[in-house]
Amino acid sequence: MKIDINQRILSAHEAKTAQNKETLAAKRIVTINLMGSPGAGKTSLLESVMALLSPALRVAVIEGDLFTTKDAERVAALGIPAVQINTRGACHLDGSMIEGALAQLALDEIDLLIIENIGNLVCPAEFDLGEDFRLCLLSVTEGEDKISKYPLMFKDANAVVLNKVDLLPYVDFALEQFYQDLTLLNPKATIFELSCRTAAGLAELAEWIKQCVAAKRQEIAPVVIHGKE
Amino acid sequence: MKIDINQRILSAHEAKTAQNKETLAAKRIVTINLMGSPGAGKTSLLESVMALLSPALRVAVIEGDLFTTKDAERVAALGIPAVQINTRGACHLDGSMIEGALAQLALDEIDLLIIENIGNLVCPAEFDLGEDFRLCLLSVTEGEDKISKYPLMFKDANAVVLNKVDLLPYVDFALEQFYQDLTLLNPKATIFELSCRTAAGLAELAEWIKQCVAAKRQEIAPVVIHGKE
Numbered sequence: 001m002k003i004d005i006n007q008r009i010l011s012a013h014e015a016k017t018a019q020n021k022e023t024l025a026a027k028r029i030v031t032i033n034l035m036g037s038p039g040a041g042k043t044s045l046l047e048s049v050m051a052l053l054s055p056a057l058r059v060a061v062i063e064g065d066l067f068t069t070k071d072a073e074r075v076a077a078l079g080i081p082a083v084q085i086n087t088r089g090a091c092h093l094d095g096s097m098i099e100g101a102l103a104q105l106a107l108d109e110i111d112l113l114i115i116e117n118i119g120n121l122v123c124p125a126e127f128d129l130g131e132d133f134r135l136c137l138l139s140v141t142e143g144e145d146k147i148s149k150y151p152l153m154f155k156d157a158n159a160v161v162l163n164k165v166d167l168l169p170y171v172d173f174a175l176e177q178f179y180q181d182l183t184l185l186n187p188k189a190t191i192f193e194l195s196c197r198t199a200a201g202l203a204e205l206a207e208w209i210k211q212c213v214a215a216k217r218q219e220i221a222p223v224v225i226h227g228k229e
Numbered sequence: 230m231k232i233d234i235n236q237r238i239l240s241a242h243e244a245k246t247a248q249n250k251e252t253l254a255a256k257r258i259v260t261i262n263l264m265g266s267p268g269a270g271k272t273s274l275l276e277s278v279m280a281l282l283s284p285a286l287r288v289a290v291i292e293g294d295l296f297t298t299k300d301a302e303r304v305a306a307l308g309i310p311a312v313q314i315n316t317r318g319a320c321h322l323d324g325s326m327i328e329g330a331l332a333q334l335a336l337d338e339i340d341l342l343i344i345e346n347i348g349n350l351v352c353p354a355e356f357d358l359g360e361d362f363r364l365c366l367l368s369v370t371e372g373e374d375k376i377s378k379y380p381l382m383f384k385d386a387n388a389v390v391l392n393k394v395d396l397l398p399y400v401d402f403a404l405e406q407f408y409q410d411l412t413l414l415n416p417k418a419t420i421f422e423l424s425c426r427t428a429a430g431l432a433e434l435a436e437w438i439k440q441c442v443a444a445k446r447q448e449i450a451p452v453v454i455h456g457k458e
Contacts, residue, residue, distance in 0.1 A: 038266045038350045038379060039371025066351065068378050089381055091320060091351040119378070121267045122295065122320040122349050141370035141393065142268025149297050149348070150267060152318055164370065170399055 013127060016095025020102060021130040027107040030216040031115065032209070033129050035153060036137030037146075038119030041163045041196060043071045045137065045205075046114065048196040050078050052206035053112065057213060062101045062115045064093045071116060081105060092123040098130065112213050121150040132216050139164040141171050144178035151185055159190040159208060166195040242356060245324025249331060250359040256336040259445040260344065261438070262358050264382060265366030266375075267348030270392045270425060272300045274366065274434075275345065277425040279307050281435035282341065286442060291330045291344045293322045300345060310334060321352040327359065341442050350379040361445050368393040370400055373407035380414055388419040388437060395424040 024031055036042050046061060053059055060081040063072040072084035083101040085093060093115065105113075115131065117124040136157040138146055141164060147154050154160060160182060168175070182189060190208060194201030253260055265271050275290060282288055289310040292301040301313035312330040314322060322344065334342075344360065346353040365386040367375055370393060376383050383389060389411060397404070411418060419437060423430030 037268060037348075037371075038375050039368070065378060067380060068374075070374055070378065089351070089355070091349070118351065119266075119375075120320075120349055120351050122318075122347065123352065126318075139268070139370065141368065141396070142266075145297075145299055146267050146348075149294060149299065151296060167370070167396065167399055170396055 013095045016099050017128055017130045020095055020098050023102060023107070024113065024130060025220055027110070028217055028220050029107060029110050029113050030133075030213045031113045031129070031131045032133045032135050032212070033115050033117060033124075033131035034135050034137070035117045035121075035124050036119065036163075037121050037139070037142055040119070040137040040139045040142065042116050042119070042137055043074055044196045045161065045163065045194070046075055046116065047078065048199070048202055049206050049209070050075075050080060052202060053209060054078075054080060057210065058109055058111045060105050060110045060113050062093075062098065062105075062113065064097070064116060064118045066090070066118065081110070087118060091118055091120050092127050093117055093129055094127055095129070111217075112209070121146065121153045125150075125152040125156070133158040133212050135159050135161065137161045137163050138178075140168050140173040143172075144174045144181065147178060147181040147185060154182060154189070155186050157186060157189045158212070159192065159205075160186075161192045161194050161201075161205065163194050163196070165193045165200060166197045242324045245328050246357055246359045249324055249327050252331060252336070253342065253359060254449055256339070257446055257449050258336060258339050258342050259362075259442045260342045260358070260360045261362045261364050261441070262344050262346060262353075262360035263364050263366070264346045264350075264353050265348065265392075266350050266368070266371055269348070269366040269368045269371065271345050271348070271366055272303055273425045274390065274392065274423070275304055275343065276307065277428070277431055278435050278438070279304075279309060281431060282438060283307075283309060286439065287338055287340045289334050289339045289342050291322075291327065291334075291342065293326075293345060293347045295319070295347065310339070316347060320347055320349050321356050322346055322358055323356055324358070340446075341438070350375065350382045354379075354381040354385070362387040362441050364388050364390065366390045366392050367407075369397050369402040372401075373403045373410065376407060376410040376414060383411060383418070384415050386415060386418050387441070388421065388434075389415075390421045390423050390430075390434065392423050392425070394422045394429060395426045 061075045069084045072082040075082040083104045085097045290304045298313045301311040304311040312333045363386045
């Protein structure tokens, strides 16, 4: 019975996600799903990296939050189109929510869509939002054991940002163990050490994002203008 | 339809929780539900405060984790009875899981049961585990905005621990805003500033826990030995 219920919820979500993927591909929009704990630094990362991406790339952001509009306001303050989804207490974003947010964006004017998920290392990992890339944050203050404790979050990440490395001297974070566990769990992930405070790693992350966008847009069939149109 | 499903799941959980509460009350065990983000420092807090509680109080711990037994091992290393619940990916503990864990503990030998929930600021807040007290952790590295962003977690806390205050000089944490938001949301919460590194606040927290246990055990009817027994 439990399985039936889960499958029904999942397949409704999956149907919406498949539809969102088509919408995004038709507009040649590349999508990143940004995930991490509460306070890992997701919004700060967006604020910091944005100047290295925009306006060369036309970026838009969907912000997930339980109740507030704080994060969308921070992103909008940079002049970036931002839509807030309030889940009213729900622990992850899903296909229907993304559909609603897409309807509020000028899709013809976007190259890169970043979806900042709810601050949560558990539930968001289970919900494909139709993204092309998963970018997962872990801050050094959370501890290196989070890789093995929350493997679903990190095993499918295209890139993992180890954030707040400026705090490494003040915390007990076993850097070698972090690399060992992450590489074992997810050998394909690109790993960045980053600090929004010192700007360490920001340029490298921005470059990776640009390469992701370029690679994906080559994959997506370019719009062919037929003679008759 | 959605509401029906939720209600069915919730009431199964609630029935188990009511039963667990009876079991715990019959044994005069006081229970604390310890919650917070991944890496907020829940297990470290347990390790640090335990020496101030035990053996004067006979403490046992239930550890919630998705997959690993790391946390229970850390607690057991202190000589404290510890049972690990692995949720296999689920984002919170529930009544059935607690029932299973209670069956593995020598309930006649416990005064205080601490349940360390899954590292998650969202889902655990919605599930009463039959606890007498809720103790919620927020670390300064997570940011003061988490109070307003995750209000369900903090609004019913009996005490909130602001953890890792030794890192305050190195992070942008608006202490005044934290107190203002938390006091507005939950005026009854006792607030502790704490650091496991410097031991600041540990004695005060231990004293609060002892007072909670004493107060609750007075409430719970003492075992009356009848003449005939």
